Amino acid sequence: MKQFLTFVKKEFLHVLRDKKTLLILFGMPVVQILIFGFALTNEVKNSQIVVVDYAKDIASQEIITKIEASRYFEIRKTLAGSKELEAAFRTGEIKMAVIFPEGFNNQLLHQNKAQIQVLADASDPNNATTLTNYVSSIINDYQAQLNQENAVPLQIKPEVKMLYNPQLKGAPNFVPGVMALVLMLVCVMMTAIAIVKEKETGTMEILLVSPFKPLMVILSKAVPYLLLSMVNVVSILLLSVFVLDLPIAGNILLLFAESTLFIITCLTLGIFISVKTDSQQTAMLISLLGMLLPTLLFSGFMFPIENMPLPLQWFSNVVPSKWYYIIVKGIMIKGLGFSYVWKETLILFGITIFLLIVSLKSFKIRLS
Amino acid sequence: MNEKVISCKALTKRFGDFTAVDAITFEVEKGEIFGFLGANGAGKTTAMRMLCGLSNPTSGEAKIAGFDIYKETEKIKKSIGYMSQKFSLYDDLTVQENITFFAGIYGLSDKAIKENSAALLKQLGMEDQADKRVSSLPLGWKQKLAFSTAIIHKPEIVFLDEPTGGVDPVTRRQFWDLIYEASGNGITIFVTTHYMDEAEYCNRVSIMVDGKVEALDTPTNLKKQFSVTTMDEVFYHLAREAKRGE
Numbered sequence: 001m002k003q004f005l006t007f008v009k010k011e012f013l014h015v016l017r018d019k020k021t022l023l024i025l026f027g028m029p030v031v032q033i034l035i036f037g038f039a040l041t042n043e044v045k046n047s048q049i050v051v052v053d054y055a056k057d058i059a060s061q062e063i064i065t066k067i068e069a070s071r072y073f074e075i076r077k078t079l080a081g082s083k084e085l086e087a088a089f090r091t092g093e094i095k096m097a098v099i100f101p102e103g104f105n106n107q108l109l110h111q112n113k114a115q116i117q118v119l120a121d122a123s124d125p126n127n128a129t130t131l132t133n134y135v136s137s138i139i140n141d142y143q144a145q146l147n148q149e150n151a152v153p154l155q156i157k158p159e160v161k162m163l164y165n166p167q168l169k170g171a172p173n174f175v176p177g178v179m180a181l182v183l184m185l186v187c188v189m190m191t192a193i194a195i196v197k198e199k200e201t202g203t204m205e206i207l208l209v210s211p212f213k214p215l216m217v218i219l220s221k222a223v224p225y226l227l228l229s230m231v232n233v234v235s236i237l238l239l240s241v242f243v244l245d246l247p248i249a250g251n252i253l254l255l256f257a258e259s260t261l262f263i264i265t266c267l268t269l270g271i272f273i274s275v276k277t278d279s280q281q282t283a284m285l286i287s288l289l290g291m292l293l294p295t296l297l298f299s300g301f302m303f304p305i306e307n308m309p310l311p312l313q314w315f316s317n318v319v320p321s322k323w324y325y326i327i328v329k330g331i332m333i334k335g336l337g338f339s340y341v342w343k344e345t346l347i348l349f350g351i352t353i354f355l356l357i358v359s360l361k362s363f364k365i366r367l368s
Numbered sequence: 369m370n371e372k373v374i375s376c377k378a379l380t381k382r383f384g385d386f387t388a389v390d391a392i393t394f395e396v397e398k399g400e401i402f403g404f405l406g407a408n409g410a411g412k413t414t415a416m417r418m419l420c421g422l423s424n425p426t427s428g429e430a431k432i433a434g435f436d437i438y439k440e441t442e443k444i445k446k447s448i449g450y451m452s453q454k455f456s457l458y459d460d461l462t463v464q465e466n467i468t469f470f471a472g473i474y475g476l477s478d479k480a481i482k483e484n485s486a487a488l489l490k491q492l493g494m495e496d497q498a499d500k501r502v503s504s505l506p507l508g509w510k511q512k513l514a515f516s517t518a519i520i521h522k523p524e525i526v527f528l529d530e531p532t533g534g535v536d537p538v539t540r541r542q543f544w545d546l547i548y549e550a551s552g553n554g555i556t557i558f559v560t561t562h563y564m565d566e567a568e569y570c571n572r573v574s575i576m577v578d579g580k581v582e583a584l585d586t587p588t589n590l591k592k593q594f595s596v597t598t599m600d601e602v603f604y605h606l607a608r609e610a611k612r613g614e
Binding site (some may be wrong): 002003006007009010013014017018201202203205206207208209210211212 | 420421422442445446448450451452453454455456457458459460461465468469470472473474475518527
């Protein structure tokens with residue numbers, strides 16, 4: 001055990017001394033999160049919307065005034081009817097329409113509840129979500145204001161309808177994707193390079209001649225990257241919560257446990273590559289081409305897997321990041337518990353065990 | 369002083385049809401400086417890798433420090449040191465960190481690490497360099513440091529695989545002083561080299577040709593046997609008969 005700690009300490013020294021590695025390790029996640037974050041989730045300001053007011057009563061007017069006052073929206077037209085509406089959506093002239101039904105105020109006063117229809121152009125799903133959220137909060141605000149004065153609580157329900165893309169598929173829920181990407185890159189590439197480097201410089205032989213077990217050599221190489229990757233997970237989550245305002249809906253501990261599993265998967269992959277290669281360049285190339293590209297292409301993070309030809313869809317099943325992406329999206333965005341992601345977890349676990357066995361086996365062969 | 373620390377009998381390694389090491393038999397005594405010579409491709413490295421437990425023999429027997437090469441590799445590993453022809457320290461660690469690390473993986477106690485490394489630094493006159501990165505040292509110093517690190521755990525045998533490649537003659541001489549000192553402390557030295565002047569420094573020399581040990585004796589006897597005046601000529605005499613190319 002003491003030998004193991006000595007070794008792990010040495011590995012940490014390697015990592016901490018290498019400025020370039022450190023920069024990649026900790027700079028990359030931050031840069032990626034920010035690039036993806038701000039490239040894909042620009043704050044929505046002065047969006048062109050249309051209000052269709054069939055009611056023309058005091059309540060609808062008050063809400064329209066509120067919407068108008070908001071810096072997020074710019075009301076292009078206030079229409080009396082809905083004829084021009086569709087055309088305006090088609091051309092992309094407007095992003096959202098708010099429709100007040102006839103007798104809006106009446107309903108509100110007599111039935112204590114009323115509906116407002118909200119239509120949004122979901123071909124840009126991120127934008128659509130943001131806009132509908134804004135308008136809903138304005139309506140909620142108005143409702144709260146009314147309820148302060150009224151004894152009977154009134155309820156205004158915005159009925160949101162996403163046009164063109166009702167399920168908001170392809171939504172740039174990029175944080176899970178970036179997590180998969182960063183972990184893949186850090187763990188696979190860095191571990192592979194770290195081990196191959198010892199082979200290249202000849203220190204691996206010295207280690208193999210020593211009484212230190214080969215398995216331990218590999219394990220102690222992996223430990224620092226395991227810990228550093230967990231730091232990365234934390235920093236990505238912090239950035240997404242505090243900079244990008246993307247809250248974590250599900251259980252954080254579960255998210256960590258799943259991330260740790262995925263990190264281990266990646267480390268095993270890195271070890272596998274390092275066993276099979278002899279130079280740092282080869283290890284890097286294989287990691288980039290063999291791991292990073294599939295992660296980008298087949299995890300569902302950038303390109304929807306459903307749209308791919310069947311053979312590619314099948315192939316996507318062996319890409320570990322696909323499963324991790326699904327898990328993280330489930331936990332982080334949808335707030336799902338373990339009972340919903342156990343299948344994916346099991347698959348990921350299976351892949352890890354498989355890789356571990358294969359790489360340890362080939363490592364032994366090399367020694368004979 | 370007749371204790372045998374290395375003894376092998378008909379040790380053989382085949383890779384498919386190719387017999388890299390062909391039934392070599394020899395013994396090395398405790399404290400001896402044993403030169404293991406041969407042209408490139410003669411099978412030196414393969415033989416050495418078998419003796420170090422890095423490679424399994426195809427057939428034959430061998431005992432290293434009294435331990436069986438097949439069954440007791442773990443015990444063998446504890447009793448030997450190894451320095452490869454490639455530079456074998458970590459460039460990005462300091463001198464002290466390298467020493468501590470290698471002593472650590474051989475399972476030395478903290479106290480022993482402290483004492484041994486202090487003695488080592490003193491012997492090399494490198495006390496002032498302890499906290500410098502190894503990358504900043506001149507090559508000769510690195511080689512000396514690598515050798516001293518290879519024997520920090522006081523092994524019975526140390527295997528040196530072309531330890532002085534690319535080193536200037538003065539440093540090579542100093543390097544051999546270290547080897548003599550270690551040998552004087554009872555450490556057996558098993559060394560491969562391409563420098564024939566270094567072969568002269570050895571107590572006994574074996575010369576491998578095409579996987580077989582063709583000659584084994586003291587440098588003086590070898591020169592007599594082939595009626596020549598230098599080890600260079602002995603080597604040339606044997607090596608030119610080699611059928612294997614590079």
